[in-house]
Amino acid sequence: MNQNYIIPNEWSIVEEGFDTTKVKSSESLFSIGNGAMGQRANFEEDYSGDTFQGSYIAGVYYPDKTRVGWWKNGYPEYFAKVLNAPNWIGIHITINGETLDLATCKKVTNFRRELNMKEGWLARSFQATLPTGMEVKVNTKRFLSLELEEVGAIEYTVTPVNEYATIEFSPYLDVAIINEDSNWDDKFWEIVSTSFDEKQAFIHTHTLKTEFHVCTFMESKVFIDSQKVYQVPVKKISNSKIAFTYKVEVAPTEKATLHKFAGYTADRNYRKEELVIAAQKTLEKAVNMGFNDLLELQKQAWLKIWNMADIIIEGDVKAQQGIRFNIFQLNQTYLGTDPQLNIGPKGFTGEKYGGSTYWDTEAYCIPFYMATKDQQVARNLLEYRYHHLDKAIENAEKLGFKNGAALYPMVTMNGEECHNEWEITFEEIHRNGAISFAIYNYYRYTGDYSYIPEKGLEVLIGIARFWQQRVNFSTAKNKYVILGVTGPNEYENNVNNNWYTNYIAKWCIEYALESIEKVKTEYASDYERIMAKTNLSEAEMLHMKDVVKNMYFPFSEKHQVYLQQDGFLDKELITVADLDVSQRPINQKWSWDRILRSPYIKQADVLQGFYFFEDHFTDEELERHFDFYEPFTVHESSLSPCVHSVQAAKLNRMEQAYTFYLRTSRLDLDDYNKEVEEGLHITSMAGTWMSIVEGFGGMRVEDNILSFEPKIPKQWQGYSFKVNFRGQILKVSVDQYDTKFELEGSKELEILVNNKTVIVSPNNLITV
Amino acid sequence: MNQNYIIPNEWSIVEEGFDTTKVKSSESLFSIGNGAMGQRANFEEDYSGDTFQGSYIAGVYYPDKTRVGWWKNGYPEYFAKVLNAPNWIGIHITINGETLDLATCKKVTNFRRELNMKEGWLARSFQATLPTGMEVKVNTKRFLSLELEEVGAIEYTVTPVNEYATIEFSPYLDVAIINEDSNWDDKFWEIVSTSFDEKQAFIHTHTLKTEFHVCTFMESKVFIDSQKVYQVPVKKISNSKIAFTYKVEVAPTEKATLHKFAGYTADRNYRKEELVIAAQKTLEKAVNMGFNDLLELQKQAWLKIWNMADIIIEGDVKAQQGIRFNIFQLNQTYLGTDPQLNIGPKGFTGEKYGGSTYWDTEAYCIPFYMATKDQQVARNLLEYRYHHLDKAIENAEKLGFKNGAALYPMVTMNGEECHNEWEITFEEIHRNGAISFAIYNYYRYTGDYSYIPEKGLEVLIGIARFWQQRVNFSTAKNKYVILGVTGPNEYENNVNNNWYTNYIAKWCIEYALESIEKVKTEYASDYERIMAKTNLSEAEMLHMKDVVKNMYFPFSEKHQVYLQQDGFLDKELITVADLDVSQRPINQKWSWDRILRSPYIKQADVLQGFYFFEDHFTDEELERHFDFYEPFTVHESSLSPCVHSVQAAKLNRMEQAYTFYLRTSRLDLDDYNKEVEEGLHITSMAGTWMSIVEGFGGMRVEDNILSFEPKIPKQWQGYSFKVNFRGQILKVSVDQYDTKFELEGSKELEILVNNKTVIVSPNNLITV
The missing domain is CATH 1.50.10.10 (Glycosyltransferase)
Incomplete structure (x- = not known):
């Protein structure tokens, strides 16, 4: 296990304390997404430390020219790269004229992040001492709306601790964006038009070559202690950036708050001439609802998802956190509504690996989506x-x-x-x-x-x-x-x-x-x-x-x-x-020829067939x-432990199955592969679901019959999951004594449990 | 056979007629070199058509950053690239103010190139009608001196056909040089100093990263009908270029001639502070000797090389031209005097393939150099x-x-x-x-x-x-x-x-x-x-x-x-x-996986062991x-036909051996692989020598005894070669009737001829 700083919690991913060396890892782990767009957990305010900025829009890519040492006939000329999109989250903040930047603060205390998976939001709070000695408390919350899939909403609150303060919030849009993972220093985005009025700002851009059109937009509101402050912002427009500045003066312990509503309209949904108008309408909707109402809808939408997809594990918080993290990220990446989209291996959390679709989709993801949607x-x-x-x-x-x-x-x-x-x-x-x-x-x-x-x-x-x-x-x-x-x-x-x-x-x-x-x-x-x-x-x-x-x-x-x-x-x-541990992971320690002639297996191969x-x-x-x-098998692929967990469970090797389960479910949280900075392993997360439902639950479909052979790791007091089987929802709850089935549906369902036929009728709890 | 424009000639490579589509091929084929430096057959005067400029200095390279799609542990970070060096041949020419450029002339007739291998020089002549109608004859000759290995000498003569003409010769040095074959748009050369006096010019440059220091230098003289014209040139110095302009007025049929002496001093031979002084001294020596005396020494030096290395083939001009071309190019590339140098696969004729040393040196070149030097x-x-x-x-x-x-x-x-x-x-x-x-x-x-x-x-x-x-x-x-x-x-x-x-x-x-x-x-x-x-x-x-x-x-x-x-x-x-010809060469027609699973062999493999x-x-x-x-075997490597020729001869399959011989000896002349533009296949040229000496001559050393089993292709009346065997020079002449041996040495030599012992005594012709 390579890092262990995420605090175990059943429903949230939590980090406490500010550690600059963890910033990029946390930017991946605390990513948010809504299937249509995604955002790494970059700070809204300026940050001059080491960071990997990333905003991504579903289906928007760029044909990066292929770079190889030695060309072979049949190679593709272009490599479709997931494209870093214009920055919509940025808020430049000054306090008494001093820029807020965690990398330059004298002191940062009580730093805490929380990714609340149950409700689908990311929060951050800290207390900072600025270079001149000024102390402030900061609280932020943001989410990508499931209700309005083009909208992200941010609540940003600054509270001076012991002095009066003039706080300037400058929310901005910035389209001068590059990819970290690009072969050539190509420019990807070009501006079509920039427009704004007293409240709203829009930058319409298109991608070179692929000609995707996107309008990035924003509108903000300011509050003192929840009281709206009416203010016409000062505008600063440069080549690739629009910033609106709002200025508020607050007394100690008084809260200065900005609500920023921003996001993208994309030509996947509109004609390109209509992108700005569509953005205006979307902004109006969002701003009219306001941050709190939108957040309420967010909670309800996630409740719906969890109602079908949640897996509950009793008595093992880390295992519980792991499975929920996986289910949450899969749903942040792909909600299944658009057949043009697919499940990128890093989702909306990084740029590594071009393209969006691998065999992972068919081999690992489809079972999850079949059963939970x-x-x-x-x-x-x-x-x-x-x-x-x-x-x-x-x-x-x-x-x-x-x-x-x-x-x-x-x-x-x-x-x-x-x-x-x-x-x-x-x-x-x-x-x-x-x-x-x-x-x-x-x-x-x-x-x-x-x-x-x-x-x-x-x-x-x-x-x-x-x-x-x-x-x-x-x-x-x-x-x-x-x-x-x-x-x-x-x-x-x-x-x-x-x-x-x-x-x-x-x-x-x-x-x-x-x-x-x-x-x-x-x-x-x-x-x-x-x-x-x-x-x-x-x-x-x-x-x-x-x-x-x-x-x-x-x-x-x-x-x-x-x-x-x-x-x-x-x-x-x-x-x-019998291999010296100093030699592992072999993909980082050995030259390729040595790996190839070794017997070491990266992920299930013959066993994948089984x-x-x-x-x-x-x-x-x-x-x-x-x-x-x-x-x-060295399990150096994120896709390896899950298959082995399922098979170990089938062979009644529950300790081994449990170990593999932990490895698949906490691969990113515990950063087994020392690369979480680059983004999460989204597709393999479906394997975690597989480990529980197919592995421990022993769920199969054979000859048209759904069957179960439930088992339970000794670390758990119980676990439960639901599956959508042919339109009926079956809930399976397993503990050390028995297994319970409950059916939401209209027809009786005949299932096999440990090779015995069991009839489950709708809304009756059956205990086996 | 893909092109067939080189005119058969026993001692020269000859091209007649100006064909813009052949320019790049001829630039490779007519390359000159002297082991210390080399020069593609680029035109001295301006040429705005398609061309591949190349000047190379032995041992001077650049660490081009490695570019691969997917990095593997153990890959080198840098790829040593043969480096294109400053241009020393350039002579900008105007005739009555009009620039001479073969690409813009109204008409070009009597165009002829000759690479004289016996004497080691390259000549070119043509008659051109300039855009305004002015007609001139041009004759050029150049060589890289074996006597003064840092010097190249050019004689450039312009003769107006029917009008008086003001001819301006502007010989120049230009260090703004790039590589065609570079991974990154890196700059390779940086100027250390530029200096000149009334006659001489110097640009001291160094390579970035590898820090090779080189001084490029020149001095020129002008003549009218061989009569020296004393003239102080007009100097034009720009950032990366020095040009000296000489102006002469000539009547119809009067010859305006420029002699340009130029080249490089390099820190392989001098301390870098001394490069300019060394260049001055070298120029003095060269200019004092003059073009004609230096040329005389060139002929003598090549005579010495040929005296040991020549192979004579009677009755087959194309075969004769082929073998001499190969021997000539090998000697242009590597003369064996410096253990820091080696035999690059393209010699001084192009940039493809980085590095200078492959297993070709040991497997193919050493036998040639052992026997001929x-x-x-x-x-x-x-x-x-x-x-x-x-x-x-x-x-x-x-x-x-x-x-x-x-x-x-x-x-x-x-x-x-x-x-x-x-x-x-x-x-x-x-x-x-x-x-x-x-x-x-x-x-x-x-x-x-x-x-x-x-x-x-x-x-x-x-x-x-x-x-x-x-x-x-x-x-x-x-x-x-x-x-x-x-x-x-x-x-x-x-x-x-x-x-x-x-x-x-x-x-x-x-x-x-x-x-x-x-x-x-x-x-x-x-x-x-x-x-x-x-x-x-x-x-x-x-x-x-x-x-x-x-x-x-x-x-x-x-x-x-x-x-x-x-x-x-x-x-x-x-x-x-049984493979459809449309599928060949497979390395251009098939994807790599298809090649790999096919039975087709690029070059001798098991047979290389035999x-x-x-x-x-x-x-x-x-x-x-x-x-x-x-x-x-598809023989898609330049190293393939020679080994097969030797073995076919051993098996008495003389027609097959002869076919393979032609393919190896005329690989570049006839451009079998459709890539001669990029440079010549230098190392495989040793294989041609091998085909004759080891193949047809059946020369072997076994148990300390030199043995021969001579055979002769029916297309040949006879052939002869010499070998240096343990310090004694043995000449072997084979015709359809018998084989003759003649020894330059001091001791009797016992050899085996067709498994029979023969004693050859010095300076006696032995016929077997």
Whole structure:
């Protein structure tokens, strides 16, 4: 564990004491977002210390020119970067003419931050002694409204401690913004127009190249001890900045307060000519409601989210804080309302990793959104890929595939590949499998087959074609092989016959063939439309069947396990337990070649296959593979502990499952990977949910039946969660003695609990 | 063959006719150099068309900041780039006030270039009609002096055809120079001082970061019809440029001539405070001799080089031109006098590829320099690596090796690694083998063992230690394996048990152990010194012996060949003959993953091992491996055809050997790889020499005896070459009937010709 300064609390993330070395970490951890925009926990007032400023708008990106040492054919020319957006939070503050800046204060005491997850707001308070000796107390609160998704609201209060003070608040908008993580010193934003009146200010900007238009806006109000002060601000307009200055004089212990309402209107929602007008209307709404009413609505909106998504853990505050932090951040990032958006790996908390969509969405996030929201949300995530099918086909063509074979990008914003390491971009092709699997998983969980004939089958066919063309027949093995891939374990590159890849490739082809049959029988007109569009031939299907029948899977007779790849057993098989701790994390200590030839596994690889296709293997097989591979696993991916937690729980290894759970749920809070400064690991947060619901709760869907095998870590007195299963909400509560089920719905639900059938009827508490 | 405009000529490279699309190619092909500096064949006068300007100074480089998409631990921070140096050739010319610029002339006729390889000069002539109608004839000649290695001399003559003309020659120095091939828009050169007098001009510059100091200088003289014109030039000094203007008036058919003497003094040879004074002295010497005398000395110096290095081919002008072009360029690049220098892959003809030293030096160039120069030259090349041993040990430490294990860089200028693709930098480790092999090869060829106890053994031990640590024991194979390498065939990356790498690794350890024994017995004090310095332990040596005994070599029972790597037989084994030509060259047509999983071989890999260790294998084995691998070889490396030519000749496949020979010898002249614009492939030129001497001549050294098995392609009437064998010069002449040997030396030489012993006595022609 690398840092341990976040104070355990069931509903809040709390920091106490001002430590300049923690500023950037806290800026990530205390980030706020509302699905449409997000904001790192930068200070509103000036701060001359080390900081990483970040404001982000959903779907707004920039095509940063790709930079590589040695160009390879097929690399994307541009890398879609999450774009740092104009600053809307800034408030320059002077007290008796002195600038408030925590980096230059003589003394800062009682510093406290709180990210209240239950209600969705961030607060900060401190007492500061300014360079000249003046003492003030400061209290701030801010949130990004769920009610008005374009609006952020800030309450900023300064209270002089023992002297009269003239306080100047200068709330401002600043569009001279750069990205920390840019390849070239490109300018991203250009101003279209700047406008203002007595109260409101607007800067309409557009991004170069991608031509996203955004209007950043603000309006503020001032109060003394909650009493509104009517004042026309002094305006200062520069090239890229508008500041309005309000001046108030207060006695000791009198509170000078500014309410700033600000945010963005974006052309995702309006015609670009209307952005300023839309901003005016939005500001009017927000200002009319006022800070307190908006905050009240914020609490109600979060209550609604928590009502469906909350997981309660009794008797373990850190575990409780961890799971809520994960659920909160996932909801801050993606609310599922817009099929143009997706779940960026850092959400709105940083810029590292370009693009917004990885296989993480399908492999880790969809189960969370399926169970905690309306099924349309998961369907939107599937449709996102359907909209990108043509680009996936183009992408495969660049790599020499033809005839409609589709390779989805490793990383994307608009369907185009953004990544440019050959061993990932061209070889980590298993990602295609997760996209087919998500289609299957959606149907399995929701029971909604309609997506497949409507859209999913085209995707399944494109992906099956890719695999059919990507295999080659090895005369030496008399089987189809898949050469030169990177599996989920990115600590091996360009290996042959990665078992996971071969397995999911075969499954993708099988599932496509099976779906074609079913659609042919049950959705004849869809079938005709799709066959006409895809031109899938009998010969192709015959070859696909041959590939399914003759796919090669590396297997060790000695160990009775599937091999991660052909060469795995030639490695020096020293387990992680026997590896000197000074050598870890190996991705920071070792050169890449050493990592590659080591047996160390970054994240579940063979075990990822056992996770997806759990019902294809016996518990004994799972145990054998878990015991073979986990000891070599260094879990240096944020996506690793969750799968292992689920499997450890399945194997009744509750201590191990609990350890993995803590690691996944507190990865960022405790900064295991020493990089939380750069932003949070949003997508892996869904894995935490998975650890509890699928791991401890043992929730599965098999043969259309929802089943549970609840277990409980000894550190917990109890836990409970809800799942939306086919439109009905089932609450599951587990303690050391029994499990309770309660159904909000209209129909009885037949479930399996520890392999026994249980009927749950609506609004009756069932104890098992 | 991609271009075919160079006119066949036994001693010259000739181009006729002005074609703007060929300018950049010709700038490469007509480059001149003298080992200390080099100059692309840029025009002296202004040229506003497409051009690639290049002047280079031996050993002067710049640490360009490494640019990669995704950083890996152990990557070098800087990439040593060959640096474009100040322009010394420039002569701005106006004729009646009109600038001479071939790109703007109304008409250009009788354009001709000649690179005279026999005498070492470049000439150009043309007749041009200027935009206003004025017609002039222009004749230029220039060379980089072998006598005064800091001096280049230019004779530039303008003759008006039918009008009186005022001709202004403005020779200049220009230090505002950039690199075409730079990662960042860095400035490389900074001016220290600018100075001049009535005749001479100097700009003292230094490079940023590397702090190389260079003084660029010039002095010129003007003539009318060979009659010297005394004139004080008009000076124009700007920030980065000095121009002296000379004005002459000439009648039709009268010749206005400028002689410009210019070049560089560098701090490789002087203290930096003395550079300007040294330049003055150098200029005085050059100007005193004058253009014609210096040219005479140039001819004599080249005569000396050719006297030793020339290969004569009778009856095949293109083949003759090819081999001479290669020998000429090698000598222009490296003359072997300075152990700080080495043979850059592009010599002084372009900037592509950073660094100056690749394994090419040991694998391809040393044999050429051993046979055509004094043995000190090859020894200097070995010492270059000895001087870099400490850095090779540091380099290995970065990758986790210890205890004095040495990994020489893939690319270097000063001993530090310059390359930054993990699959090359970290994994193409076979390069280490060539460095040990060169030490052995030097001894085998020259008979001079002294290098090993003096210096070589330390290198052999460092390399042996690397291999001993790099292997791991595979319990599955019960052998030592080498995982995750790139072999000489760079079209496979991160493969296991590349046969060539395993073989040379084993050999390196064996040869180190054997050398330790010999030095222990015969050079006791060296032995003690080296053992004290290296701390080689008994345990290490025991482990080394075990590795030698139990190294794994992949072998196919079915095909009875060693396998290029473990997975080779799983590939789709379609030969190059069956590959659609539209798909080639695959490195331009295919994405990297497709190349990697294909069976196509870039350059000799297993066969490179058969080349180095020829006497370890029977002819039948060679034939079997050649027949197995060559059909998959695409020869997309300039280093490929030569090895195959040698082996085809050995197998008596003379047509094939001849085809490979032409491809290696005319690679650049005929621009097979469509990239000659970027510069020439200097190091592979040694392979052409190898094709004739080792291939057709069948020259080998085995058991201390020089042997020949001469053969002749049917296109040739005869060929002859000389070799310096242990201080005696043996001339070998081969025609369709017999082979003649003639020895310049003092002792009889026993040689083997077609396995029969022949005694050659000095100055007697022996016919076999």
